[in-house]
Amino acid sequence: MAIRTVVWGENIHENTNAVVRGIYPEGMHTTIANALNTDPSISATTATLQEPEHGLSEARLAETDVLTWWGHKDHGAVSDAVVERVAKRVWEGMGLLVLHSGHFSKIFKRLMGTPCALKWREAGERERLWTINQRHPIAAGIGEHFELENEEMYGEQFSVPEPLETVFISWFQGGEVFRSGLTWRRGAGNIFYFRPGHETYPTYHDVNVQKVLINGVKWAYNPEGSLTGITDAPNVPVEKALEPIVERGPRLHQAGEAGYR
Numbered sequence: 001m002a003i004r005t006v007v008w009g010e011n012i013h014e015n016t017n018a019v020v021r022g023i024y025p026e027g028m029h030t031t032i033a034n035a036l037n038t039d040p041s042i043s044a045t046t047a048t049l050q051e052p053e054h055g056l057s058e059a060r061l062a063e064t065d066v067l068t069w070w071g072h073k074d075h076g077a078v079s080d081a082v083v084e085r086v087a088k089r090v091w092e093g094m095g096l097l098v099l100h101s102g103h104f105s106k107i108f109k110r111l112m113g114t115p116c117a118l119k120w121r122e123a124g125e126r127e128r129l130w131t132i133n134q135r136h137p138i139a140a141g142i143g144e145h146f147e148l149e150n151e152e153m154y155g156e157q158f159s160v161p162e163p164l165e166t167v168f169i170s171w172f173q174g175g176e177v178f179r180s181g182l183t184w185r186r187g188a189g190n191i192f193y194f195r196p197g198h199e200t201y202p203t204y205h206d207v208n209v210q211k212v213l214i215n216g217v218k219w220a221y222n223p224e225g226s227l228t229g230i231t232d233a234p235n236v237p238v239e240k241a242l243e244p245i246v247e248r249g250p251r252l253h254q255a256g257e258a259g260y261r
């Protein structure tokens, strides 16, 4: 079965900015989903901020293997309940790709637990992405480096937790560098952050960027399925201990009582 992938797009600038609409007339999410669907092992659909529950109902997330997230203009409009729902699915094993300005999305900050801030400059600079982990599956088919002629600059420091792996580092014409391809694991979920993707440039039409996204979805996919119960905190009563034990000392909880949250 193909990897069931949902491409989430904020879908604001495509409808309010003529430049962005010109590059992505059907929305960035559609361009990304179409690129992913060129690989027969991926089945990508889209969801947007404007849909009920932002297109991310419990039922839909339960049938999602990998979610990709692009937002910029209005991260605050994303419902906290949906963010918690997505976080739980990541802990259970759903893959998550966070793209470009998604670094400030609620879901990314929730899963990282740090500010996720960075330096930036919108000057159409050349970006050179260096593959510094050439045997990583996300870098498959990508050379030692590739260039994007026009991109927004993101500069260090990027205030995220130390990643599991660093796959790409970007250089920008103005001199800054940035860790542009990073992985983490949260619970059973694989998370990949990929930097390029400013909406006033045709980044998601770039063949190398599309290849990284396809590789990223395949890497983030967890074929073992959901690790349900990962948020449960069950009490193990004395009589269920693996070895016989005798209860000693005072205790706070009554038998069978749920733990505090």
Ligand code: ZN
Residues within 6 Å of the ligand: 100, 101, 152, 197, 198, 199
């Ligand atoms: Zn941007």
